[in-house]
Amino acid sequence: MAEAHIPSLLLESAIYLGAAVLAVPVFRRIGLGSVLGYLFAGIIIGPWVLGLVADTETVMHFSEFGVVMMLFLIGLEIEPDKLMELKLPIFGMGGLQVLLTGGVVFGLGAGLGLDWRLALVAGMGVAMSSTAIAMQILGEQGALNRPDGRSAFSVLLFQDLAVIPLMILLLVIAPGEQTSQGVHMDWLAILKAVSLVVLLVLSGKYLLRPVLRYIANTGLREIFIAFALLLIIGVSILMTLVGLSMALGAFIAGVMLADSEYRQELELDIEPFKGLLLGLFFISVGMSVNLDIVMQQPWLIVGLALGFVAIKLALLFGLAKIFKLGNAGGLMFAVTLSQVGEFAFVIFGAALDAKVIGFEQSALLNSVVALSMVTTPLLLLGYNMLYRRRLNQRGRDKGHDEFEEARPIIVAGFGRVGQIITRLLTSAGIAPTVIEHDPNQIELMRNFGYRAYYGDITRPDVLRAAGIAQAKILILAIDNAEEALETARYVRQHYPEVKILARARNRTYVFDYMDLGIDSVRETFLDAVNLGELALRETGYTPFQAHRTAWRFRQHDEKMMRDIHPIHTDMQKIVSHSVRSRQDLQNTLRQEMDEAVASFNHNAWEGGSAETKA
Amino acid sequence: MTNQVLLLLAHPTLETSRVNKKLLQAAQGCAGVTVHDLYARYPEQMIDMRAEQALVEQHELVVFQHPLYWYSCPPLLKNWLDTVLSYGWAYGEGENVLTGKPWVHAISTGGSDSVYQRRGYNQFTLAELLRPFEQAARLCQMPYLQPFLTQAADTLSDEYLQQQAETYAVWLSRLVAGELPPVVDSLQAESAQYLAPLAEEG
Numbered sequence: 001m002a003e004a005h006i007p008s009l010l011l012e013s014a015i016y017l018g019a020a021v022l023a024v025p026v027f028r029r030i031g032l033g034s035v036l037g038y039l040f041a042g043i044i045i046g047p048w049v050l051g052l053v054a055d056t057e058t059v060m061h062f063s064e065f066g067v068v069m070m071l072f073l074i075g076l077e078i079e080p081d082k083l084m085e086l087k088l089p090i091f092g093m094g095g096l097q098v099l100l101t102g103g104v105v106f107g108l109g110a111g112l113g114l115d116w117r118l119a120l121v122a123g124m125g126v127a128m129s130s131t132a133i134a135m136q137i138l139g140e141q142g143a144l145n146r147p148d149g150r151s152a153f154s155v156l157l158f159q160d161l162a163v164i165p166l167m168i169l170l171l172v173i174a175p176g177e178q179t180s181q182g183v184h185m186d187w188l189a190i191l192k193a194v195s196l197v198v199l200l201v202l203s204g205k206y207l208l209r210p211v212l213r214y215i216a217n218t219g220l221r222e223i224f225i226a227f228a229l230l231l232i233i234g235v236s237i238l239m240t241l242v243g244l245s246m247a248l249g250a251f252i253a254g255v256m257l258a259d260s261e262y263r264q265e266l267e268l269d270i271e272p273f274k275g276l277l278l279g280l281f282f283i284s285v286g287m288s289v290n291l292d293i294v295m296q297q298p299w300l301i302v303g304l305a306l307g308f309v310a311i312k313l314a315l316l317f318g319l320a321k322i323f324k325l326g327n328a329g330g331l332m333f334a335v336t337l338s339q340v341g342e343f344a345f346v347i348f349g350a351a352l353d354a355k356v357i358g359f360e361q362s363a364l365l366n367s368v369v370a371l372s373m374v375t376t377p378l379l380l381l382g383y384n385m386l387y388r389r390r391l392n393q394r395g396r397d398k399g400h401d402e403f404e405e406a407r408p409i410i411v412a413g414f415g416r417v418g419q420i421i422t423r424l425l426t427s428a429g430i431a432p433t434v435i436e437h438d439p440n441q442i443e444l445m446r447n448f449g450y451r452a453y454y455g456d457i458t459r460p461d462v463l464r465a466a467g468i469a470q471a472k473i474l475i476l477a478i479d480n481a482e483e484a485l486e487t488a489r490y491v492r493q494h495y496p497e498v499k500i501l502a503r504a505r506n507r508t509y510v511f512d513y514m515d516l517g518i519d520s521v522r523e524t525f526l527d528a529v530n531l532g533e534l535a536l537r538e539t540g541y542t543p544f545q546a547h548r549t550a551w552r553f554r555q556h557d558e559k560m561m562r563d564i565h566p567i568h569t570d571m572q573k574i575v576s577h578s579v580r581s582r583q584d585l586q587n588t589l590r591q592e593m594d595e596a597v598a599s600f601n602h603n604a605w606e607g608g609s610a611e612t613k614a
Numbered sequence: 615m616t617n618q619v620l621l622l623l624a625h626p627t628l629e630t631s632r633v634n635k636k637l638l639q640a641a642q643g644c645a646g647v648t649v650h651d652l653y654a655r656y657p658e659q660m661i662d663m664r665a666e667q668a669l670v671e672q673h674e675l676v677v678f679q680h681p682l683y684w685y686s687c688p689p690l691l692k693n694w695l696d697t698v699l700s701y702g703w704a705y706g707e708g709e710n711v712l713t714g715k716p717w718v719h720a721i722s723t724g725g726s727d728s729v730y731q732r733r734g735y736n737q738f739t740l741a742e743l744l745r746p747f748e749q750a751a752r753l754c755q756m757p758y759l760q761p762f763l764t765q766a767a768d769t770l771s772d773e774y775l776q777q778q779a780e781t782y783a784v785w786l787s788r789l790v791a792g793e794l795p796p797v798v799d800s801l802q803a804e805s806a807q808y809l810a811p812l813a814e815e816g
Contacts, residue, residue, distance in 0.1 A: 551660045592663075595700060604706035 012059075015052050019045045020279050033140070035133055036377040038279050039370075042286020053287065060284040060345070064246075065236070066277025067132050067342065069270055071160075071247040072232050074135065074153070075254020076263050077144070083255055086154050093151055093323055094158020097337075100315050101127040105308070117173055118361055121351045124166050125365060126308050130341030131156045131247065132278055133376050137336050148329035151320065152336045160248050163343055167243075167350060174354040192242040197252060200235065204256025212262045216439045216454060225269045232270070261442045261454045264435075264465045268455075285342070289370040290363050301364065305371035309379075313338045335383050339376040340369040407433045410471045412457040412487065413478035414441055414450075417503055421475055422450060432475070433466050458483045460490060473499045481505035485512055492516050510561055511568045529554055549589065556585045619647045619789050620673035621720075624680040624691035626653055633722045633767040633775060634681060640779040641679070646790035648673060652690050659690055661697040670698070671711055675789055676756075678747075679720040681767070685736075685743045695750065704754045716794060717751040718759035719744070720782065726766035745800060760795040 019041035027037030045052040053059070078086075102123035109119025134152055143149035208231075215227050232250050239249030257263060294301050313334045320330030345366060352362045409425060411418050414436035425432050434452035436442050442452045455462040457478060468474065474491055476484040481504070488500050504510040504520035513520040529550050536546035560581045567573040621641055625634045628651070642649055650669065656662075670676060680687050699705065704712050721740075729735040730743070744761070751758035762785050764770075764778055788794075 548660060551658065555662060588664075595702070604701060 012053055015045055016059075016280060016283055019283065024279070033137075033377040033380065034279075035136055035282055036374065038282030039286040039374055042283035043289055043291075044286075045283070046287030046289070046291075048289070048291030056284060056287045059280065060288065063277050063280035063284050064342065065233075066274055066279075066281045068236055068246045068250045069232060069274035070132065070135055070278060072250035072254040073267060073270055073274060075251040075256075076258050076267055078255055079258045080255055086150065086157075089151050089154035089323070090158050093319055094155045094162075096322075097155050097316065097319055098127045098159060098162050100319070101312055104311055104315065108311075117356050120173065121170070121347065121357050122365060124169070125344035125347045125369065126312070126340050128159050128163075128341040128343040128347070129156060129312075129337040130339050130373055130376075131160070132281055132342060133339055133373055134336045134341075136278065137376070137380060141332070143332060143336075146329065148320070148325055148333040148336075151323065151325060152333050155337060157251070159341070159343065160245050160251070163245050163346070166347060170347070170350055170354055170356060174356055189243050193244050196238060196242050196244070196249075200238075200249065200252050201256060204253060208257060209260050209262075212257075212260065213439045213443060216262065216265070221269075224265065228266050228269050229273070259451075261436075261439070261446070261452060264453045264455045264462065268461050268465055281342070285370050285373055288345075288366060290367045293363050293367050294371075297364070301367055301371060304364075304368045305375065308340055308368065309338050309372050309375050312340075313379075331383060331386075335376065335379045338372075338379060340372040344369045407431065407467065408470075408472040409433070409475065410435065410466050410468065410473070411475045411477055412484075413476070414438075414445055414452040415477065415479055418475075418477035419445065419450070421477055426450075433471075435462065435466055458487050460494075463487075463491065468495050468498060471495075471498055473501060476500065476502040481509055485509065488513065488516060488518055492518065507561070507568075511565055514562075514565050525557075526554075552589065552592075553585065556581070556588075616646055617674040617790050617792055618672065619644075619675045619677060619786065620670060621647050621649045621677045621679055621786070622691070622694065623649060623651045624653065624678070624688045624694070626688055626690065628653065631681075633764055633770075633778075634679065636775050636779045637679065637720065637722075637764065637782050640783040641786055644783055644786045644790065647677075647786050652694060656690065659693060661690075661694055663697050663700060666694065666698045667700075667703055667711075670715075673715075675716045675718070677718050677720055677786070677789070680722075682721050682723045682743075685738075686746070699750070699754060710755060713755040715756050716759050716789075717747075717754070717756040718789070718795065719747065719761040720764075720785075721761050722764040722767040724766075724768045726769075727763075730765075741798070741800060748798065748800060757794075757797045758799075760798050762795075 020038060023041035023044075024034050024037035027040065028034055044050055047054070047056065102120075104123075105126045106116075106119045106123035109122055110116050134156055138144050138149045138152060141149075144153070212227070215224055218224075231253060235249040235253045236246035239246050257266060316334035316337050317330050320333045325333055348357070348362045348365050348369075351357045352359065357365075409430060409432035411422055411425075411432045411434045414422065414434050415438075418434065418436070422432060422434055434450070435455045435457050436452040437454065437456045439454060442454055445452060453466070455466070457463065457466075457476075468491065476488060478484050478487075484502060488502055491498055491500060500516075500518045502513050502518055502520040504513055504522050506522070510520055510522055532553070533546045533550035536549055537543055541549065560578070563581075564574055564577050567577070623634070623638060625631055628635055628638070638649065638651075641647055648669075652661075678687065678691060680691055683689075686692070699712075701707075704710070721744075723730065723740070725736065730738070730740045732739060736743075740761075740763070748758045762782060764782075770778070785795075
């Protein structure tokens with residue numbers, strides 16, 4: 001009775017989340033990786049084992065949105081200029097990969113006496129790799145900025161583009177009528193598609209940024225997130241309307257925002273959605289493994305899956321060699337792309353609709369695809385065992401290669417202090433990563449050609465996205481002294497390797513930073529010393545004498561701060577120490593003056609004292 | 615007996631130095647040698663007289679390691695001499711704490727020995743050019759020892775430099791052990807022996 005009141009959406013969510021929460025940590029712990037955990041969870045709750053969830057297909061369509069979000073995030077990481085540099089790998093490697101894999105599978109199929117249409121559809125499907133799995137792996141392995149990772153990404157991008165002509169090809173080879181009409185329709189479709197992409201690029205460049213600033217200015221985080229989601233979903237709908245891949249649209253939108261100041265904020269907000277949906281996607285892949293069919297022809301299906309993976313591995317590795325990747329990189333590239341991807345489901349589905357292949361064949365192929373996805377995490381385990389240790393060693397030897405990528409210095413705050421630090425560092429050729437939470441400040445400095453990221457440095461996830469793990473120095477230049485101190489505490493605790501440079505509001509903060517073992521610069525102290533120096537000049541000191549006196553004062557004061565650090569909680573001791581210390585300084589300065597005078601009033605240089613004494 | 619050796623390094627562009635950086639590395643490995651990098655300690659070139667005097671008092675022997683700049687030392691070392699060797703401490707009335715503490719240079723020169731000869735390219739010998747230091751040491755009643763020379767610094771080979779660095783480490787540890795190079799006195803010998811025997815071998 002009570003059961004009837006639970007909405008099925010809630011119940012199913014509970015099942016999916018529960019399965020993921022149970023399976024994924026276990027798989028992570030035993031070193032099999034999260035993807036395999038999701039796939040396993042999917043198989044278990046799917047219709048063929050426990051049968052907890054009925055509507056597999058809807059879930060899969062919905063969760064494909066995780067892939068869309070992932071491509072948006074990838075787009076955010078790639079600035080338009082960098083995309084231009086990838087032209088050759090995208091069209092060269094990607095094109096060759098799709099043609100070769102498709103061709104070999106088609107040739108084998110036709111050679112074995114299959115229907116040529118079935119062989120062609122299988123070839124088209126098998127040529128695709130799983131963006132979801134591959135990008136997850138590249139991210140987990142930190143390979144996105146390496147040559148092998150970039151190549152793999154380029155090939156995936158080409159596959160995304162290739163889906164469109166492949167779908168058209170499907171219509172062309174469909175048996176029976178309406179072929180001519182299909183071709184006729186395409187010119188209009190292509191025109192629509194092209195104009196939408198142009199529109200997307202232009203609005204990304206000129207429209208999105210002001211809108212984002214307007215929304216960020218409201219200071220409502222959930223509205224910012226809502227807008228980010230709306231943006232992705234909106235673009236996806238538009239792309240679907242003109243027959244392009246949603247993922248491609250999201251990718252373009254991402255690229256257009258890659259050099260905007262909201263990049264990190266967008267990344268942080270979309271990331272959890274992407275992660276969950278992607279997990280859901282993997283679960284639904286697991287559910288779609290049709291165990292009935294697998295049980296009927298286990299050897300055929302396992303054999304086909306392994307065969308496809310083997311063919312892809314061989315071709316990809318060969319391709320990697322042609323494009324001059326090393327052995328380790330080439331193998332990583334091949335393993336990453338060796339599975340048959342989610343686009344294959346789409347292609348087989350469309351082929352079924354167009355009656356190019358039959359239901360049995362489509363179910364069989366789908367199971368093969370799902371199974372091939374299971375092989376990738378396992379292959380990766382093997383790869384890691386083979387190469388990890390060696391790669392680690394090499395990385396250590398030429399230690400300077402790595403930190404060229406991530407910026408070694410992070411400046412938190414782009415106000416009056418942060419700006420000067422950034423200008424100084426930039427003029428020395430060390431451009432830092434700058435983070436600022438005030439959109440107006442970012443916009444102002446953008447006019448001068450400086451670029452800061454929008455984000456709140458006190459949030460651990462922002463720190464992480466800014467690359468704190470790879471950074472060498474964090475400079476705390478934000479105005480809120482308490483927040484700066486909190487951030488320093490957090491970083492000191494979680495990233496003890498990072499050197500923190502802080503600006504301390506007053507003496508109390510200097511001591512707080514000393515407690516943490518952090519060097520700080522006392523706000524207004526140097527200004528005051530400089531003003532004092534100018535005053536000394538006005539009283540008749542020579543410029544150098546004034547400078548020397550101010551310098552002596554500074555040294556003395558800094559030493560005193562160190563001296564009273566151990567007793568700084570005891571106000572009385574501080575006062576007495578300070579009084580004594582002030583007298584010391586006065587004495588020292590007077591004494592030095594006396595000595596200077598004395599050294600000109602003796603007759604040592606007349607050969608007097610030293611000789612007579614000796 | 616063992617000496618605590620204070621090595622005062624003065625090199626304004628150590629980051630691009632070849633010879634002095636290498637020698638410094640050798641020195642840093644020597645027990646009993648305190649390396650004090652003046653340009654690192656005083657980037658603003660304002661010298662803390664009291665701290666420096668205290669440092670000198672804690673050591674038995676002072677080594678000045680520097681390149682030869684315009685026939686003299688880099689400016690911060692001159693500044694150090696002007697500031698630290700104060701009246702009543704280093705010379706003049708008072709207790710003259712420096713008496714008997716040896717003073718010795720470890721100098722690198724761009725030119726080879728042959729250009730530092732009478733009527734040669736530089737007209738004067740190194741011994742002659744360094745006489746202001748010699749006399750300063752004498753005024754402070756410090757024995758002025760034969761310097762450690764690394765010449766032709768711009769052209770010497772990596773192998774020779776490596777060997778020279780090892781020689782330097784030996785030279786320093788001998789100072790620590792109390793085996794001192796001979797005292798130079800230009801008044802006694804017109805052409806004072808300036809090339810340390812060890813360096814001559816190379």
